[in-house]
Amino acid sequence: MSRSITRPTIASEARRLRGLLAAALVGSAALVTLTGCSSFEFREDICSNGEYPVMTVNGTGSACVSDGEQPPAGYVRYPEGNVPRHVDDKWDVYWRTHTLDEDGNVITAPDAG
Template sequence: MSRRLTTLLVLLLVLAAAGTSGCSYRERVCSSGEHPVRTVDPSDAGLACAPDGEEPPPGYEDFPAGEAPEYVDDVY
C-alpha cells in the first residue's frame, strides 16, 4: 500500500472516530462583544443580545447576576 493511501485511510479513520465520539458543538447565545438580555414581560420567554457595555433595548432587561445563559440549550 502506498504511503499516500495509508495517510488518507488514517485521516478518514480519525475523522470517522471524531464524528462518533459524542463530542458536540455547542452554539453560543450571543456573539463576541454581546450579552444576552430577556424580555420584561414574564409571559414571554424572549431573548435577545445587546452590545457589551450598553443598556438593553426597550422591552428587555439584563439577566440577574449568574443567571444569563451562555449556550443555546441552557435553561434560563
C-alpha cells in the same frame, strides 16, 4: 542472463488492500473511542462575541446587546449566574418558561406554552 520480474497476483493484492482497510477502520474506531464523540459537538452561542443576552420583562423574548450598552426599554439582563450561553443549555431551556417581572422577581412566563 535474463531476470524475471514477478508481479503480484490479483489475490495477493486484494489481501494487501483488505489488510490496509482493516487497519484504517481499527485506527478510526480507536480515534473515536479515545477522543469521544462529544469533542466533535457544535454548540451555538446565544450571542456573538462583543454582545450579551437580555430578556423581555414578563415574556420569553430575548435579544443580544452590544457590550457597554444598556438593555433597550422592556428588556433586562438575566440574573447573574443564570445567563444562557449556548442554545439549549440549562439556562436557555429554563428561561423559555420563566421570566422576570417588573420588580425583578422570577415568575412563570405568561406566554410559556
